[in-house]
Amino acid sequence: MKILDLETEDEKKEENQSENEEWVNDAKFGDAKDATDLAISLMAHRFTDSVTMHGLKYVFMRDAHYLRRFIWTCVVFLGMSYCLFIIYQSWIAFLSYPTILSVSRKFESKSEFPAVTICPYNVFRKSRITERQEKALGRLYASYFVPLDDNPVDLSEFDDMDMLEFYRNASHDIHTDYCVYKGRQCKDNLFRTTITDYGVCHVFDPSDSPEYKYQNTAGQPGGFEFSEAVYVDDWTYGPHMAYDGYRIAVHSPGTTVFFLRDKGFSLLPGYATDVAIHKKKYGFLPKPHGQCGTSKLEFFDEYSQENCIVECETRFTVESCGCRYIYMPGDAKYCSLSELEWCSYAFFSSFANDTAIFDNTKCDCPQECSKIEYDLHITHTAPTQGYKDIMLQLININIDSAMQLRLYYTDLEYWELTETAVYSFERLMCDVGGAGGLFLGVSFATMFEFVDFSFEMMWVWILRQYALRKKRQNQVHEVIQ
Template structure:
């Protein structure tokens, strides 16, 4: 298979704006944890999530860990507290309608422009998806989208995932975030701040491994460079092992409706954890809905197995071989630039709340995410020797 630059330009307005997921590194509100007694189940679960020493006697007494997702939702900073102001395409939105909560491998996060769960998961009615009762902005309708099929032909006037509308930060995504540093109990990293990831709307974000850090007290500009892979339709008739990629209907995933290499990789990892540890991590969908959620005693096994599946030379289950790249794919490469916030007059120009300069410097982050170019060229997959070339060679 030959990979070349597509001679035809792609407009950024033909594709969705990237899904944007943001997590506070804080894993639990200090005020909430202080209400738990040391020998309580709640305190023990919190210590496990914080990767701290745990009372094993109490942990072993917990027989059912299936409510861990709900527990994380209860003790974490809600999206309404993290997101103070949200603006997209020049329009100010209610942040809790633009973003929805999602449990990831980095705890509770807030995500924008992901495809609706009913178009992503096969078992989307599972109560594990805590954001199913999410309300979209008024007039917006969730629609199906994929890198291969694109948007449906009969699009409503307003829809999710939203398309890109133009270039520059004035029509991009603008956010003001509050880290609430005084409520920090434990961090998912060695710092105070946020993790952010720009990703395909079809994919659950891999926050722990590839999320980028955002610091409070800074204004950060994130310029987006899309990277798109397209494949000629006739490549379907070439053996998949020869072309080394998969079209979206060529491999049926158990948890996800649409095939992507990332979604396949999650399933491959979860299958290995289930086989070796007898459970699945709390932050991933379940194959059938009745699998056991990993307990404290199984956590080390699950984490060790997860890392093993990431190793390229792992001979037991090489997920990179099982999960070929998508023949049609869309990803977004960010470039970040940051500078300290100006303290004087900030609260008057941007948010109504009376925020002191000290609080601003320690807690507030401003983020602007935007495209810098209107058009770009995708990569095009085609056969190395076409029919015309083959006939010429035989003459």
């Protein structure tokens, strides 16, 4: 009996399948509109029975009890709702582009020595300028503090003066007689001259010399030691005339610092200053995860945020004053003393206070994506009176008017700080796939099953429209005939 029942059931399935195929064929040829609707219904039931999404076939099971279908409908609905909620939360987390800053400690057998920019606070030497030029500097830099005499200097009489040559001729020289690097006397080719917002400065930069490029031994013996006198008797008016000593900046080798006002430290005359260096390498992410980037510069081959700000400041200075300050790049003429008096310094003040310039509204100067910075541990030591007397007798140097700098790596290591994306696109796909697989049992192949079913239904609908159109045309021909 069981065998007969199975045969009867198989015969019914074959008969139903044969009838379904006939209905589908009728729909394709436009013999009946109801046949097409039935074909679409049968295709939908066949899809729900075979799709790999869990629970969907029980929702549309025709011979199941309505209570069972209702329970499965609730299960599928709740699973789909929570799955969509998880996907939404994952998408919001992805669009926030979170990052972390990972820190790692790196060791090396030798470390590239940084460049050291040395700038005297006393920008001009009195012995190198004329009395008339000194009065002009006094009017320019000290008129707010020192009353002008009855016959003040007209700064316009110096408009034809070459400001670059004036700065170079009136500035301080660098002396390498008391300079030691890696235990040996410094060579003159390790120094170069540059111009910053502190005037003419001297840069110790061994990066171009393979012999001196690296510090091979940690500590003071492998570092840089430099002594220089502070010419107190040669003081005159200048932009930083209120202070004695030198301004020092430690920066990446091969680079130039333009703004010592924003970085560096001061060396006091009469003291020995020890500077222990700790190098840090930074790596930042561009948008959308980070804020670093680059922009094309007109006067520099290599991008840095400082170079970009210098160009921006130069552009605004030339537009406002028709000239540029002594440290600015470009081909515009340098500002004369009279132009500095009536325009440039007032503009520099407004430029520094213009927040729109530094929030990239006027200057597109993002942080560079990789850079090197140095943490400096600075200590000062005062020499004894006995040592002062000895130095005065031996080499005729007054220690109270000299400064001494010792700069070195304490360890041949550096810290690497790298900005890393926390929530990547791959992690988003994993979270979406995990939520879909846990609550609905779906995968990428399941999504393609829905796409394939949609195209199949669309094809049947197109055939239906074509068949109905064909049928109407035949009816019109029959009426005409």
